Amino acid sequence: MTDMTMIQAINQALRIAMKNDKDVILMGEDIGVNGGVFRATEGLLKEFGEERVIDTPLSENGIVGMAIGMALYGLKPVAEIQFMDFIYSAYDQIVSEAAKYRYRSGGQFPCHVVIRAPYGGGVKGGLYHSQSTEQLFTSIPGLKVAIPSTPADAMGLLLTAIAHEEDPVLFFEPKRLYRTSVGEIPSSGQQIPFGKARVVKEGSDVSVFAYGAMVPQSLQAVNMVEKMGIHAELIDLRTLAPLDVETVVKSVEKTGRAVVVHEAPKFCGYGAELAATIAEKALYSLKAPILRVTGYDTPFPYALESLYLPTVDRIARGIERTATAV
């Protein structure tokens, strides 16, 4: 066991995956000599050479399209999109191509491409370095979406995405946790399966569902309400597609109350799917309305981001209200 930041864990996961399998190839803007704008690929060019760590021209559709071509050939490309905010020019390649190759060819052409992108606010990134639009991808059949919240999960889920999955994976990394989240990493580089949520803290009064950067925020909120005698259960979804429905439903059946936290806007956000799933499968266990604590339905504001993003106090207030509603 060693301590690492999340960005170090991602860097290490890429290194392990590349050492284990020479079919793993990285591509993206500034990932080579520069080691990535967040340093996720630091040192990898030197270690693996420019055939496997490819600096690309400034074209997101080009990066993803090239990666898809390599995946169709049978390599294991891992593309970096510098910010989730820049991914949209590649949306056609992701939605119409990567997500559909297996299906449209009757299973002849699987498309195992991994696309990493930092997402989310809290770093003074303004409109175009802060967005959280995971729901644009979770709503597309054929795509898998993972969002880690700890260094260990970042490593374990990324290794799974590269070495185990055989479908296109969107791997969204909470950039505000890159350096602030520090944790123990198992030295063996073990994989964490998709579709298995993590119970961060057990509780009996109310279930709190979160992912990515909202997990540590929610944990602080859960600890805060504990002092008022409210025992909240915090669940980190880890992968949004596939969703671990069983863990979600089981928790709500136990607590009878649910709060969903994400930084993406509320309307048609991932929380809507979670709330609907809970309503479909555990409505009769509910003792209070499901509450969503989310970013507001505005574009991401630069100067006011600390008020836009769910804060610990705001989450705590939501948990308290839901736990005490009669």
Next chain:
Amino acid sequence: MVKAFRTMALGRAVDERCVNLQRQGRIGFYVQSEGQEAAQAGCGLAVDPGDWLFPAYRELIVALSRGIPLKTLIEQFFGNSDDELKGRQMPCHYGYREYRYVSPSSPVGTQIIQAVGFAMGLRYRGEKAVTVAFFGDGGTSANDFHAGMNFAGVYKAPVIFFCQNNGWAISLPREKQTKSPTLAMKAEAYGFPGVKVDGNDFAEVYRAVREARQRAFEGKGPTLIEAETFRIGAHSTSDDPSRYRSTSLLLSWKEKDPIDRLRKVLVERGWQTESEADSVRDEARAEVQKMIQDVEHAPPMDPSSMFDDVTKDQSLQLAEELAEFKEMIRDGVLKQ
């Protein structure tokens, strides 16, 4: 040359018959290649079986040149239980790994950059093969044309960009697609050669593709080939070209019919007699007719197959939807 003539004639026969099938409501949709047979055969026969092709949806004669059985293609048009693609795609959107003929989509140009990535993969593993990206004049305006050309130039990828300039992107004429005097010249800006050939001359296309292939093999990188031709038919069975182009233009190109042109060469050189050439076309029509009879009445797709191949393993949610779907079928709520 004789093989090319047969393949082109077969393609024309498929086109004629399938447009009628669509009109009769027996298949849902169709895309003709009429007029572009020489360009497609020229490229399709010039590449090697080891090469990987990234077609669009108007590449019938390339597919036939590749050796994809006519039966397989017609099964795809009908989308019934014999269709290898399991009825997932509109007619003409077929791809078969076995023939290194990659599955196409409808958005224009997306395959261009994928062919570049694939070619880089081939080179990475040291395989002696190239990829070919197929697209039309309209495709040269698409995002992924630019990305593909640019990346291929930067990485010297072993890829051939094969553009069939057929004059029309649905209703938009070539002159309004770009102000570039030729499409081939666009290659220059990306740092590699572009050549323009007469797309209705089988031999000229064939030679250009062989040369481009040789260049790629020698590590000299990509080539753009513009094969100038004409889309005699509609864009698809959903299109009516009389709304946007003149009969006189159409007739002027009909006079340059690539099949008639190749036939003339064959007869002049004594490689085929007039009657042999006629019988090639008659045999092609008969073959298509017979194949349709063999294929049309296969049973429909198994409804549950709709839920296969979304991801490698079916998600729990999808399994739940499938179970509910089966109940609906059982109870007669859903009928095929």
